[in-house]
Amino acid sequence: MGVDVLVIGAGASGLMCAIEAGKRGRRVVVVDHANRAGKKILMSGGGRCNFTNYSVAPENFLSGNPHFCKSALSRYTQWDFLALVEKHGIAYHERGHGQLFCNDSAKDIVTMLLAECADANVTLRLDTKITAIGRENARFVVSTDTGWLECASLVVATGGLSIPKMGASPLGYQIAQQFSLPVVATRAGLVPLTLQSIDKDRFGPLSGIAVFSEVNTARQVFRENLLFTHRGLSGPVILQISSYWCPGDAVSINLLPEFDLLEHLRSQCQKNAKSTLRTCLERHLPRRLLACFLPEALLAQSLADCSHVQLASVAAQLQCWVIKPNGTEGYRTAEVTVGGVACSALSSKTLAAVNCPGLYFIGEVVDVTGWLGGYNFQWAWSSGWCAGQVV
Numbered sequence: 001m002g003v004d005v006l007v008i009g010a011g012a013s014g015l016m017c018a019i020e021a022g023k024r025g026r027r028v029v030v031v032d033h034a035n036r037a038g039k040k041i042l043m044s045g046g047g048r049c050n051f052t053n054y055s056v057a058p059e060n061f062l063s064g065n066p067h068f069c070k071s072a073l074s075r076y077t078q079w080d081f082l083a084l085v086e087k088h089g090i091a092y093h094e095r096g097h098g099q100l101f102c103n104d105s106a107k108d109i110v111t112m113l114l115a116e117c118a119d120a121n122v123t124l125r126l127d128t129k130i131t132a133i134g135r136e137n138a139r140f141v142v143s144t145d146t147g148w149l150e151c152a153s154l155v156v157a158t159g160g161l162s163i164p165k166m167g168a169s170p171l172g173y174q175i176a177q178q179f180s181l182p183v184v185a186t187r188a189g190l191v192p193l194t195l196q197s198i199d200k201d202r203f204g205p206l207s208g209i210a211v212f213s214e215v216n217t218a219r220q221v222f223r224e225n226l227l228f229t230h231r232g233l234s235g236p237v238i239l240q241i242s243s244y245w246c247p248g249d250a251v252s253i254n255l256l257p258e259f260d261l262l263e264h265l266r267s268q269c270q271k272n273a274k275s276t277l278r279t280c281l282e283r284h285l286p287r288r289l290l291a292c293f294l295p296e297a298l299l300a301q302s303l304a305d306c307s308h309v310q311l312a313s314v315a316a317q318l319q320c321w322v323i324k325p326n327g328t329e330g331y332r333t334a335e336v337t338v339g340g341v342a343c344s345a346l347s348s349k350t351l352a353a354v355n356c357p358g359l360y361f362i363g364e365v366v367d368v369t370g371w372l373g374g375y376n377f378q379w380a381w382s383s384g385w386c387a388g389q390v391v
Contacts, residue, residue: 013383031128071386076382191330202292337369343367
């Protein structure tokens with residue numbers, strides 16, 4: 001069967017590209033090995049889909065080429081996607097940091113995309129596995145377990161390796177390598193960090209405690225809630241920093257980032273000298289956490305009896321806690337894949353492969369990774385839209 005455009009992947013970027021190409025009168029087929037379109041959309045945001053953010057900038061993305069995402073993000077913005085959401089009457093709300101979620105269900109976003117596909121005469125072929133891809137006379141021939149397809153434009157929107165139980169696979173990277181496009185080494189991003197055995201034994205009992213914290217690596221710093229788990233560290237701030245963390249790196253954690261603890265303790269020594277150190281600190285941090293970081297004898301001391309050296313040590317332990325993670329929980333729980341098809345091999349305007357006319361890569365399969373907060377979906381919408389204008 002011959003078509004104009006074949007999109008591999010019925011996720012966010014693939015459906016957006018198909019819609020735009022279909023609007024231009026192109027004959028479009030979308031294939032996916034899953035039995036349902038938009039599976040990752042459906043499970044995102046706790047089932048309510050954090051579909052974009054009020055504030056989107058290139059600084060919210062990690063890439064080997066930090067300028068690459070600028071063109072797509074400026075040509076199809078968060079306001080453009082919001083207009084589409086509002087056109088379909090989908091109710092949404094804002095959470096912290098400009099994050100936008102559906103009021104009801106992520107199903108609303110998938111239903112919207114499928115309705116747009118129907119209006120654009122896009123054909124979906126689900127439960128369809130790619131078995132081989134070839135190129136003949138400037139056209140692509142794609143073999144599947146339900147037959148073959150021939151197309152002028154082949155769009156790879158296969159996503160990354162995150163959440164394999166949702167069907168994630170390396171197919172997109174394999175296609176890139178088949179056509180001689182470089183692939184930046186991939187790793188799990190937006191993922192909890194695990195701890196060394198000795199640290200896990202020490203901090204494991206804190207599982208369930210969440211603390212607003214600042215977390216630093218040599219590459220980036222974030223402020224959000226940190227969550228202790230029985231395996232290690234999680235919460236928004238850890239997910240954010242994980243995309244920048246590399247094996248062997250230490251992270252520095254400030255458990256009280258909003259004020260200078262040493263100065264505060266000195267002040268309390270003058271105002272409430274008879275109070276214990278524990279009483280002073282429990283106004284800001286949970287008792288169980290303090291017991292894990294500081295000796296009982298020290299916590300029981302009155303502020304008047306605490307030396308300057310002791311107070312400085314307390315401040316350092318709580319505001320400059322340095323720990324070296326053992327690793328991450330991997331793709332099993334990662335929200336995204338860092339790395340992917342190298343931006344140097346693609347046009348930033350069209351997402352077309354520079355060395356292979358008619359071949360396009362969009363969405364998560366590309367070496368562009370957004371922060372937590374709707375940025376990865378916005379990259380999917382933007383990159384898919386841009387490719388859809390030219391395929």
